[in-house]
Every structure is written in structure tokens, then in C-alpha cells.
Amino acid sequence: MPGTNLTREEARTRAELLHVDAYEIELDLGSAAEGGTFRSTTVVRFGAREAGASSFIDLVAPQVREVVLNGEPLEPAQVFADSRIALPNLREQNELRVVADCAYSSTGEGLHRFVDPVDQQTYLYTQFEVPDARRVFAAFEQPDLKATFQFTVTAPEGWRVVSNEVSPEPEKAGQGLEVHRFAATPRISTYITALIAGPYVGVFDEYQGEGGQRVPLGIFCRPSLAEYLDAEALFEVTKQAFDYFQRKFDFAYPFSKYDQLFVPEFNAGAMENAGAVTIRDQYVFRSKVTDAAYEVRAETVLHELAHMWFGDLVTMEWWNDLWLNESFATFTSIICQSEAPGSRWPHAWTTFANQMKTWAYRQDQLPSTHPIMAEINDLEDVQVNFDGITYAKGASVLKQLVAYVGKDEFFKGVQAYFKRHAWGNTRLSDLLGALEETSGRDLKAWSKAWLETAGINVLRPEIETGEDGVITRFAVRQEAPALPAGAKGEAVLRPHRIAVGLYEVQDGRLERVERVELDVEAAELTEVPQLVGVRRPAVVLLNDDDLSYAKVRLDAESLAVVTERIGDFAQSLPRALCWAAAWDMTRDGEMRTRDYLELVLRGVGSESDIGVVQSLQRQVGLALALYADPEWRETGLRRYADAALEHLRRAPGGGDHQLAWARAFASVARTDAQLDLLQGLLDGTEVIEGLAVDTELRWSLLERLAATGRADEPEIAAELKRDATAAGERHAATCRAARPTAEAKAEAWASVVTEEKLSNTVQEAVIGGFVQTDQRELLAPYTEKYFASVKRIFEERTHEMGQQIIVGLYPSVQVSQETLDATDAWLNEADPAPALRRMVVESRAGVERALKAQAADRG
Known part of the structure; x- marks a missing residue:
């Protein structure tokens, strides 16, 4: 029985048989305040290439009331099973009508329903990727069966209803209801259709492009978050991206408007619904955050806008090319941040190297590692494939591809690709073909080496010098470590486009004095004659500028300098690359955890990039929790807690570094004096000049106090009373689950594993509190x-x-x-x-x- 799964072969067979023209969907959300189910009526018109053939349409619903195919009623009990409605004896042209009672969800899948504890109002939004449009209407749920979609929605009077097309003026329907009739969309896939409904508030603007182009812009959130919504900053980032993408893609924005909706209890960062992007509302910052948080939010905004072209306008044929959707959006979002005029984050590639690529390296060393172009046999495969390879490794490889073919040639190929395949479906070969045309490069071997194999390479410099310190031989040694046990395929050597940076100490700073860019062959050794005759510098950095995807090691002399002077690099990207190499060595057991801790504590004080600082804090915390010798762990934790407090007290008041160290200290405080300080900051008897102990920081302090037994239910309840919001409820759930008692752990475990009553985000919060690394015996x-x-x-x-x-x-x-x-x-x-x-x-x-x-x- 298929259950809710769908195989690639089933999808291919259905696509060969059917051509879908149009959906008309009516949803009655008038009783949303009560929850339960809602009435869904779908009329879909489609053709069949073989008269008399049979197929099926997808639907997940508690009850199907009516199925009418070409005017002939079908008995629901006979044709509906396992999320499918059987469609027998098809004609060349068909009309299907399905009436069902579909269910609201509290899981962030399908039509999610949320009641805001602040105003007790109901808020809805859809999330359909990968296969969840079928939870709201009957659909041929696969990306290559595109169609137009026309939504008609009945909703409570006064609600704002947003979909892929411009929101119409509602029609009065009596009994406190209104009807919203949307225009039909262009031909798009089911998974990027959307509906957001409720008493959301909106802020509006307009993008004005060349030739009189005008695109309506909207930003929405719940009223309880409206005071924190920095719409002007969001519009600024959005407009910069419109300018950049339309110029680079040479293709006008393809939809009628562009709305961004901050919605509650969202599972991912955001979703690229055509013209109606949904974004997790934690990105509406209620308290002070560092600039790194704004940078991550901006990257998310740019990522989803890039999808309007790559994913929505031109869509993958099947989910094995999911990586191309996500990698392209990731790559273009970072390059936009780094190059768009007026961007606040020209150092975006530093963040990419320090965060996204470390995610990719970690994923690529798991037994589940897979080629970038993964084999996706069914929906269950793709649902677990939203990983570091699909996003970060793919984007890294695209960055290398750009270096390989040239940036101008790359974007010319992309332009041709959009023009050739607008509103259609494609495979990887379609994009590579366009890039071959514009670059003159044969990409078949490149594709095979990089996209069809798994695993990661290691690059090491081999340097020989004469007595005068001049390099007499320089080579790059490439290794292909064996794939983890259980992984499919074999490790391979690959061609790499890299730069080699030479750094010298000048006026107390490590400055790049020379750079050589070259192709590393798919071989164990590549000689670099360009560096013969050059004086040996203080630091030799392979993969400078982070062009390729590979783990990099430093030679002994460079490592010694970096260990002492990592904070002295004049630029942030080489520092980030060295930090990443050290972290990778720690994870691989090539550097002791205690040595990594000392390296970080020696250099982090002079690290200016706040995103790098916060990454180092997370990595040190993980290393001490999991990678440290248990006999030494407490010593290391105390060393780090003392250092974190020292950095907190020395950081400039009111700045990002002070806030970052306050959070780091709060996560690791352990002595009575340190916990007393947390308590004092929480109750106001202790003050650190410039540090605003605002709502989110208060919860961070309280969570640590709860986890160490210094706070219990009365303190948690009092804090929740101060912050009686959805976010407050999540934080309170974390604090309760974090308490170091058998009773608290049993209660948390039962709420997640047994009772099945929690919403998605509250469940996540309970799990986060339950797992405390200081409570191993209890767990x-x-x-x-x-x-x-x-x-x-x-x-x-x-x-x-x-x-x-x-x-x-x-x-x-x-x-x-x-x-x-x-x-x-x-x-x-x-x-x-x-x-x-x-x-x-x-x-x-x-x-x-x-x-x-x-x-x-x-x-």
C-alpha cells in the first residue's frame, strides 16, 4: 500500500499520461476559530494522452464527500484510499470535482492553524513543500504537472487573505463572512501555491524598476508583533535584490506582486511560494540581536526572492534536482549580499565559509552522505534530503563553477536558461547545456566529478625552501578520504579551482602579499611552478578566497603562526578559513579539544566579525560538551566560563560583542558565583554597564538557572506572566523541560513521545530543554x-x-x-x-x- 508516499516511477508514468490545465479551488475557512476541519472543493481540468487509461489524484483528508469525474459520480469509499483518489476510464479532456473535509494542522504542514495567546485570534498559513498541497485540495502532487490555480476563499469578515495573486476586494457573504476571489496564477507547481489568512497587519510599498516596472510589495505579521516589525529595513533589502537579480538574470520579476509574510510556528526559515513568501516570525526580532542575525535574515529574504526565478518560474522536473533549486538560491543570495550596491554585508562570503560550508563538511562526512545530485526514489527520500549537501555543498560547488567558467559567462548562461524554459520544467542538463554554450567549457566531466560523487577532498601544501628561505618546490597534495562505512559509492579525486594566498606580517597585521589562482588536477599531486622562486611567507593559505569545496590543512610553519596570530589577519575571510580548518581538525581528532579551546580564547578577542565570534562560541560549546575527555571536561568548561565572563565584562557596552558574550556566558555559567550573577542580572540586583537584560536575554538567563536547579515552576510561571506570548510559552516549555529532576524529565518525555498534543514549535522547545549536556546521568x-x-x-x-x-x-x-x-x-x-x-x-x-x-x- 502506498500510504502517503509517491515513487519517482509513479510520478513519471503519471506525467507521461496527463497534462494538467487548471485548478479552481474553493476553501471555506469560516469556522477556523473552532478548528477541526474545513470544506475544500477542487475542480481540475486535465488531459489524458490515452483515452480509457486510469490514473489517480492525491488528497490527504479525514473525509471525502464527493468525487465527480466527467459528470459521473464516483463512490468515495470505493475510489479514495491511501491518500489517493482513483481516476478510471479517462477521456482525452477531463473535468474532476472533489469535495472533502480537510484538517487544520498544528504541525506546520498543510494548512497550519495558530491561536495567538495575546489576542486570542486565529491565524492560518499553508506550507506545501514537499507533498502537502494535497492536505488542502485534491492535487496532482508532483512538480512537473504545472497548471494555473484560481482560489476562492470564504473567511471571517475583516480577515486579510493573501495568496499568489493580488488580494481582491472581498465580497460580503452574510453571517460575518466574506468571499475573496483571486485571479488565476500563471502555470506553476502545486508546492508553491499558498494561502495565508487571519487578522494579520500589513505594511506596503512598491518596487519601481526600469521601463516603468511597478511591483506591489507587502510585509505582514500578527498584530502582537507589529511594534517590532522593521519593515523599512526589509523593504530596503528586498529592493536591492530586485535590482540585482533582474540585472543579473536579464528577466523581469515574473509575478504580479511580492508579499513577505512572517507567520507563527514555521518549521523552516522561509518558503518560496510564488509572490507570497512565508517566513518564520522569529525573524521579527522582539529583543536586541547582533548584526549577524540581521545578516542571516537578509540572506533568507534574498534566497526566497531568487527562487521566484529559479524554482518558481523554471522548476525542476523531479526532486532529484532539488539541490539545484536550493543551491542556486543560496549562491545567488550570498553573491547579492556581497555585491549589491548599498548592501550592509559585503563580507557575506565570510559568513558563508564559516557557517554554511562547515554545515556541508559535517554532512558530507556522515554515513548518509550522497552525491549533490542525489538519487530520489520517492517522497520519503526527498523529505530527509533538505540537508547541508543540498544547500551548502551545492552552493559551494556552484561558486567553484563560476570561478571555472567565469562570472559573466555563468550569468549569461543563466539568462539563456530562463528565457528558454520560462514556466516549464527542466533537468540539470538543461542548465549545464546553457552554461556550455556561453562559456565554451565542456562541463560533462566537471558534472560527473562534482555532482555525481559523494565525499570531500583534503588539500595540503607541500613546500620546500632553500637555506635563503626561497621556495624551491610548491605542490598541492589532494586526498580522497574513504567514505564513511555504509555510504554508497567511492571516494574520488576531483578537479579544483583554487587560489593560494601568501601572507606576511606587516605593521602587526597578517596581510596578503601575493595570490596565485590555478586549477588543481584530479590527481594526488599538482605542482605549482608559479610559486617557485618566491620567498616563503609567514602563512600559506590554500583555497584562499574560498573558491573550492575542500577541507584545507595548513603546513606546520603556517599553523604555528596562525595559532599565535589568527586574530591578526587584516581581512575576515582568511581568518574564517583558518578558523574553519581548526574546527575541522578538532572534529577529525587532529587537534585536541583543549588546544582548540586555547586557540579560540587566544584569538577570539580580536575577531571583529560578530558572526564568526558567535560560530566560535557555538563550536567551543559543542567541543566541550561532546569532544572533550570526560575526565578533563569540567576543567575546560570552567576555563571557558571564566573567559566568557571576562569577555563580557570587557566588551563595549551596548554592542554586539557584549550581547554575544552575555548569551555565551549564560549558556555555560556553573559556579555558585556565576549563577548568582545570572540571578542578579535577572532580578536587577546586578548590572553590567550597557547590557540590556531584555525579554529574550531574560529567558536565556532563566533557562540556565532552571537547568542548574536554581529556578523552578514559580520563577518560570512569573516570567511567563511577564511575557504572555507565543514565544514566552515556548521559552517556558524549554525551562520546564530543562529542570534537573526525574519528574521534570518524565513529564517532558511524556508530552513529546506519548501524549501527542503539542504544536510543532512547542514540541521543539520541550526537546531543546530536555536534552541538557550537564544532565547525562539523569537522561x-x-x-x-x-x-x-x-x-x-x-x-x-x-x-x-x-x-x-x-x-x-x-x-x-x-x-x-x-x-x-x-x-x-x-x-x-x-x-x-x-x-x-x-x-x-x-x-x-x-x-x-x-x-x-x-x-x-x-x-
Whole structure:
């Protein structure tokens, strides 16, 4: 039985048979305040290339009331099963009418329903990627069956209703209801249709382009967040991106308007619905955040706007090219941030190197590693493939491709691609073909090496010098470490386009004095004659400017200089590359955790890039929690807590670094005096000049106090009373689950695993509080409970809810051989589905890596 799955072969067969023309969808949301179900009526017109053939349409609904195919009623009980409605005896031209009662969700999938505790009003939004439009209307749920969509929505009077087309003036319908009749969309895929409804508030503007182009812009949020909505800054970023993308793509924005809607309890960062982008409303900042948070938000805004062309206008044929959608949007968002006139973040490639690429490197060393162009056999495959390879490795490879073919030639190829395939579906070969035409490069070998193989290469410099310090030989050695056990395929050597940077100490700073760009062959050794005869510098940095995707190692002399002077690089990107190399060495057991800690504490004080500072803080915290020798861990944690407090007190008042160190200190404070300081900051008896202890920071302080037994239910309830919002409810749930008592852990576990009453974001908050690295003994009994429950959870919960639990509650803090043995026993006995196996195997790999790193730290 298919359940809610769909195989690629089924999709291919259906696409060969059908051509879908148009949907007319009527949704009655008049009783949304009560929840439960809503009436959905779908009329879809489509052709069949073979008269008399049979097919099916997708629908997930508690009840189907009516199915009429070409005027002939079909008995729902006979044709509806396993999320499919059977369609027998098709004609060349067909009309299907389906009336169903569909369910509101609290999982962030389909039509999500949320009640704001501030105003007790109901807010709705849809999230359809990958296969969840079928939770709202009957649909041929695959990306290559495009059609036009015309929505008619009945909603409570006074509600704002937003969809892919311009919002119409509502018609009175009596009984406190209004009808909103939207115009039909262009031909798009089901997964980028959208509906957002509720008493949202909006701010409006207009993008004015060349030739009189005018695009209406809207930004929306709930009224309870309106005072924090910095719409002007968001419009500024959006307009910069409109200018940049339209110039680079040479194709006008393809939709009638562009709305951005900050919605509650959103699972991802954002979603590229055509003309109606939904964004998690945590990006409406209620409290002070660092500039790094604004940079990440801006990248999200640019990413989704790029999708309007790459993904929405031109769409992948099947989900195996999902990587191209996401990698292209990621790459173009970063290059826009770094190049668009007026951008606040010209250093965006530093952030990319320090955050996105470390995510990719981590993912690419898991047993589940896969080629960028992954084999996607069914929907379950794609649902677990929104990973670091799909986004970050793919974007890294695109960056290298741009260096390989030339930036101008790359964008000329993209322009030709959009013009040739507008409103259609494509494969990777279509894009590569366009790039071959404009660049003159044969990309078949490049594609095979980079897109069809898994794993990561390591680049090391080999340097020989004479007695006078002049280089007599320089080569780049490339390694292809074996893929992790269980991974498919074999490790390969690849061609790389890299730069080699030579850095010298000048006026106390490490300045680049020479740069050589070259092609590294797909071989173990590539000689670099350009550097022969050059005086050996203080630091030699392979992959300078971060052109390629590879792990980089420093030679012994460079590493010694970097260890002492990493903060002295004049530019942020080489610092970030060296920080990333050190972190990767720590994860690989080539650098002891205690040495990584000292390296960070020695250099972080002179690190100006706040995003890098916060990455280092997260990485040190992870290293101490998982990679440190348990016998030394507490020593390291105390060393870090003392240093964090020192940095907090020394940081300029009111600045980003002060806030970052306040949060870092709050996460690791452990002595009585340190916890007393947290309590004093919370109740106002302690003050650090310039530090605003605002709403979000208060919760950070309280969570640590709760986790260490210094705060309990009365304090949590009092703080929730101060912040009686949805965010406050999430924070309170985290604090309650973090308390170091058996009763608190049992209550949290039951609420997530047994009771199934929590919304997606509250469940996530409880899991985040439950797993405390300082509470290993308290959490130890839950290893057995996890393996007793995990298969049932996968089978019974929706994908988003199940994945939160399966990954979040895996006993990752129990770093021991016993955890590995228990995991292996379960894998052998449970016969898990491939998607479930992948999630558990990935989690197991984290424990295995931590064991090796702990052994290295002991050494």
C-alpha cells in the first residue's frame, strides 16, 4: 500500500499520461476559530494522452464527500484510499470535482492553524513543500504537472487573505463572512501555491524598476508583533535584490506582486511560494540581536526572492534536482549580499565559509552522505534530503563553477536558461547545456566529478625552501578520504579551482602579499611552478578566497603562526578559513579539544566579525560538551566560563560583542558565583554597564538557572506572566523541560513521545530543554525508551513532527560504546524504513565521532 508516499516511477508514468490545465479551488475557512476541519472543493481540468487509461489524484483528508469525474459520480469509499483518489476510464479532456473535509494542522504542514495567546485570534498559513498541497485540495502532487490555480476563499469578515495573486476586494457573504476571489496564477507547481489568512497587519510599498516596472510589495505579521516589525529595513533589502537579480538574470520579476509574510510556528526559515513568501516570525526580532542575525535574515529574504526565478518560474522536473533549486538560491543570495550596491554585508562570503560550508563538511562526512545530485526514489527520500549537501555543498560547488567558467559567462548562461524554459520544467542538463554554450567549457566531466560523487577532498601544501628561505618546490597534495562505512559509492579525486594566498606580517597585521589562482588536477599531486622562486611567507593559505569545496590543512610553519596570530589577519575571510580548518581538525581528532579551546580564547578577542565570534562560541560549546575527555571536561568548561565572563565584562557596552558574550556566558555559567550573577542580572540586583537584560536575554538567563536547579515552576510561571506570548510559552516549555529532576524529565518525555498534543514549535522547545549536556546521568534511562518508541513515532507522526523527535531525542549526549551497540542492535532488529534508518544512522555517527575526538583529547 502506498500510504502517503509517491515513487519517482509513479510520478513519471503519471506525467507521461496527463497534462494538467487548471485548478479552481474553493476553501471555506469560516469556522477556523473552532478548528477541526474545513470544506475544500477542487475542480481540475486535465488531459489524458490515452483515452480509457486510469490514473489517480492525491488528497490527504479525514473525509471525502464527493468525487465527480466527467459528470459521473464516483463512490468515495470505493475510489479514495491511501491518500489517493482513483481516476478510471479517462477521456482525452477531463473535468474532476472533489469535495472533502480537510484538517487544520498544528504541525506546520498543510494548512497550519495558530491561536495567538495575546489576542486570542486565529491565524492560518499553508506550507506545501514537499507533498502537502494535497492536505488542502485534491492535487496532482508532483512538480512537473504545472497548471494555473484560481482560489476562492470564504473567511471571517475583516480577515486579510493573501495568496499568489493580488488580494481582491472581498465580497460580503452574510453571517460575518466574506468571499475573496483571486485571479488565476500563471502555470506553476502545486508546492508553491499558498494561502495565508487571519487578522494579520500589513505594511506596503512598491518596487519601481526600469521601463516603468511597478511591483506591489507587502510585509505582514500578527498584530502582537507589529511594534517590532522593521519593515523599512526589509523593504530596503528586498529592493536591492530586485535590482540585482533582474540585472543579473536579464528577466523581469515574473509575478504580479511580492508579499513577505512572517507567520507563527514555521518549521523552516522561509518558503518560496510564488509572490507570497512565508517566513518564520522569529525573524521579527522582539529583543536586541547582533548584526549577524540581521545578516542571516537578509540572506533568507534574498534566497526566497531568487527562487521566484529559479524554482518558481523554471522548476525542476523531479526532486532529484532539488539541490539545484536550493543551491542556486543560496549562491545567488550570498553573491547579492556581497555585491549589491548599498548592501550592509559585503563580507557575506565570510559568513558563508564559516557557517554554511562547515554545515556541508559535517554532512558530507556522515554515513548518509550522497552525491549533490542525489538519487530520489520517492517522497520519503526527498523529505530527509533538505540537508547541508543540498544547500551548502551545492552552493559551494556552484561558486567553484563560476570561478571555472567565469562570472559573466555563468550569468549569461543563466539568462539563456530562463528565457528558454520560462514556466516549464527542466533537468540539470538543461542548465549545464546553457552554461556550455556561453562559456565554451565542456562541463560533462566537471558534472560527473562534482555532482555525481559523494565525499570531500583534503588539500595540503607541500613546500620546500632553500637555506635563503626561497621556495624551491610548491605542490598541492589532494586526498580522497574513504567514505564513511555504509555510504554508497567511492571516494574520488576531483578537479579544483583554487587560489593560494601568501601572507606576511606587516605593521602587526597578517596581510596578503601575493595570490596565485590555478586549477588543481584530479590527481594526488599538482605542482605549482608559479610559486617557485618566491620567498616563503609567514602563512600559506590554500583555497584562499574560498573558491573550492575542500577541507584545507595548513603546513606546520603556517599553523604555528596562525595559532599565535589568527586574530591578526587584516581581512575576515582568511581568518574564517583558518578558523574553519581548526574546527575541522578538532572534529577529525587532529587537534585536541583543549588546544582548540586555547586557540579560540587566544584569538577570539580580536575577531571583529560578530558572526564568526558567535560560530566560535557555538563550536567551543559543542567541543566541550561532546569532544572533550570526560575526565578533563569540567576543567575546560570552567576555563571557558571564566573567559566568557571576562569577555563580557570587557566588551563595549551596548554592542554586539557584549550581547554575544552575555548569551555565551549564560549558556555555560556553573559556579555558585556565576549563577548568582545570572540571578542578579535577572532580578536587577546586578548590572553590567550597557547590557540590556531584555525579554529574550531574560529567558536565556532563566533557562540556565532552571537547568542548574536554581529556578523552578514559580520563577518560570512569573516570567511567563511577564511575557504572555507565543514565544514566552515556548521559552517556558524549554525551562520546564530543562529542570534537573526525574519528574521534570518524565513529564517532558511524556508530552513529546506519548501524549501527542503539542504544536510543532512547542514540541521543539520541550526537546531543546530536555536534552541538557550537564544532565547525562539523569537522561541515561531514556536511551532504552528511545529505541522502544522510535519506530512507532516514525510510522504514526507526520514527517516534521517525527523528525524532530527522532533526531532531537536520540541519546547523543551519551557518548559511549554502549550507545553505539544499542543503536546497532536496534538497526539490525527493527528493519526501519530508509528515511528512518538515515536519521538514526546520522545520529549514531555523531556519537562515534565524539568517541574518537575524546580519545584524541586524552592524547
